[in-house]
Amino acid sequence: MLSRTSNLNVVAKAFFPASRNYLFNPRDEAMHRLNTWNFSTKDQKLVLSLLDEWYTGRTLNIVLEEWEKVGIAFLRNQNEYIKILCYNVEGWGTRAAEAIDLVYKVQASICIFTEVEELWNTCRLPYFNTFYQKGTNKNGGVCIAVGKHLKATRIEVNIPNTIIIDITGLSEPVRIIGIYWPTSQQRDLDEIQPHWAETNRLVPPEQSGFRPKCLLPTRVLSIYQEVKNSMAANIPTFALYVDYQKAYDRVWHAALLCKLERMGMPFNLLKMTCSWLKDRKVYVEYGEITSKIFNINIGLPQGSSLSPYLFIVFHADLTNYPGAHSCHLFADDLCVLIKPPIMKSLDSMIEYLEKEGTRVCNQFFLYSKKWKQPLNVSKTVVQLFHTQVKRPVVSVTINGNKIELVKEFKYLGFTWTDKLSLKPTVDKTIGNIQRSL
Structure with a gap:
C-alpha cells in the first residue's frame, strides 16, 4: 500500500538551506532571516503576506491534498531480490556446462565468472548478455553475464582482469565490478576507486583530499577566486x-561503523570493515621502557590505502554544518568562507560576520563533541579579507573561547594576507630557490 503525504516543509527546505537543523518551519525561518538581515518592517510585512498566501491559498499544498482524496492504490510488492552468482570457473572451455547448470540452479540474474581463459566465447549463456575482459595471461580473464531482462551498460576501463557494468532500470542504479585477483598478483585499488567511490557520492564535492583529479592547487585557487570576487564588490569575507x-x-571506530551503516554500506562489507578495525593492540615505548599491550578503539592504521578514504567518508557530513556558507576541505584541513549580505555600512556587515562566525564555530564544536573528533582550539584561527585602509576587527568565540584573528595564514602550503596578497608565498619560494643555488 502506498501512502502519500503533503508535507510542504520538505519541499520548502531547498529555499532555506542556511538552517540545517530545521528548528523552525519555513515561514518562521524566513522571518527570522529577514530580521537577522535588518530588513525594514514594511518589507517584512510584505514577505509575511506572501507566505500567508502561499500556505493558505490554492497552491501546492491544496493541490497535494486534492490528489490524496483521489484514493489510495493497492499495488503488488515491488521488492525483488537480484541474485548474483560469483564463480571461479578455472577454464570455460572444459567447465562451461557445469557453470551454466549452476546459473539456472540458483536462478541468478547476474553472474561473475573468473579465470574463464580465452575460450570464454565458445559456449554462451542463453538469455544473457555477456561482457568479457582479458587477463594478464591466457589463464585469466573475467566475464559478467547479465540477464536480458536487465539493462546493462559497460564502463570502459583498461585494467586487466577487471570489468565494470552499470545496471539501470531498477529502483536505483547498481554498479557491478568483477575482479580476478590471484594471490601472486599485486593490485592497486586506486585504479578502480573512481568507479566505486565517486559514483556512489560518498564524498562531498567540497572534499578534495585523496581523490583523483582533485589537486591541492585547484582547491587553493577556488578559495582565492571566491574571496577575490567578494573583495571586488567591496564585501569583506570571513575565513575560518x-x-x-x-x-x-x-x-x-564505533562512530565510523555507525556512519557507514547509515550510508547504506552492504552488511558483508560492513562486517569486513569491522573485522579490519577490531582487536587492534598497541604499546608505548619511551626510551628503554615499554608499556603493556592494550586494546584501542580509535584511530585508523597508518600506511593503509583504505585509511584515508575511510577518514574522508567519516567526515562526509561535516560540510552540512556551516549551512549555506562556502566550505572547503582537503583531507582534515577545513576552511569555511562566510560572506555577509549587502548592507549600507561596514559595521553592520562586521556585526553579521561576528554573529554568524560564532554560530558556525559552535556548530563545529558540537560536531566534534558528538563524534569524538576533538578540535584544537588553540590552532583554530580566523582571518578577515577586506579592502579597507584600517584593518577591521572581528571577535568570534568557540565554546566561550575567543579565536585568534590573524593577518596572514598558511593554508595548504600557500600563505596569503588579509588583503589577499600572496607576497609571503612568493618571497619564501624565491628564498628557497636562492638557497638551493
Whole structure:
C-alpha cells in the first residue's frame, strides 16, 4: 500500500538551506532571516503576506491534498531480490556446462565468472548478455553475464582482469565490478576507486583530499577566486580555519561503523570493515621502557590505502554544518568562507560576520563533541579579507573561547594576507630557490 503525504516543509527546505537543523518551519525561518538581515518592517510585512498566501491559498499544498482524496492504490510488492552468482570457473572451455547448470540452479540474474581463459566465447549463456575482459595471461580473464531482462551498460576501463557494468532500470542504479585477483598478483585499488567511490557520492564535492583529479592547487585557487570576487564588490569575507587534534588517530571506530551503516554500506562489507578495525593492540615505548599491550578503539592504521578514504567518508557530513556558507576541505584541513549580505555600512556587515562566525564555530564544536573528533582550539584561527585602509576587527568565540584573528595564514602550503596578497608565498619560494643555488 502506498501512502502519500503533503508535507510542504520538505519541499520548502531547498529555499532555506542556511538552517540545517530545521528548528523552525519555513515561514518562521524566513522571518527570522529577514530580521537577522535588518530588513525594514514594511518589507517584512510584505514577505509575511506572501507566505500567508502561499500556505493558505490554492497552491501546492491544496493541490497535494486534492490528489490524496483521489484514493489510495493497492499495488503488488515491488521488492525483488537480484541474485548474483560469483564463480571461479578455472577454464570455460572444459567447465562451461557445469557453470551454466549452476546459473539456472540458483536462478541468478547476474553472474561473475573468473579465470574463464580465452575460450570464454565458445559456449554462451542463453538469455544473457555477456561482457568479457582479458587477463594478464591466457589463464585469466573475467566475464559478467547479465540477464536480458536487465539493462546493462559497460564502463570502459583498461585494467586487466577487471570489468565494470552499470545496471539501470531498477529502483536505483547498481554498479557491478568483477575482479580476478590471484594471490601472486599485486593490485592497486586506486585504479578502480573512481568507479566505486565517486559514483556512489560518498564524498562531498567540497572534499578534495585523496581523490583523483582533485589537486591541492585547484582547491587553493577556488578559495582565492571566491574571496577575490567578494573583495571586488567591496564585501569583506570571513575565513575560518579549523584544526583537528591528530585527526587520523582520533577516529572513533564505533562512530565510523555507525556512519557507514547509515550510508547504506552492504552488511558483508560492513562486517569486513569491522573485522579490519577490531582487536587492534598497541604499546608505548619511551626510551628503554615499554608499556603493556592494550586494546584501542580509535584511530585508523597508518600506511593503509583504505585509511584515508575511510577518514574522508567519516567526515562526509561535516560540510552540512556551516549551512549555506562556502566550505572547503582537503583531507582534515577545513576552511569555511562566510560572506555577509549587502548592507549600507561596514559595521553592520562586521556585526553579521561576528554573529554568524560564532554560530558556525559552535556548530563545529558540537560536531566534534558528538563524534569524538576533538578540535584544537588553540590552532583554530580566523582571518578577515577586506579592502579597507584600517584593518577591521572581528571577535568570534568557540565554546566561550575567543579565536585568534590573524593577518596572514598558511593554508595548504600557500600563505596569503588579509588583503589577499600572496607576497609571503612568493618571497619564501624565491628564498628557497636562492638557497638551493
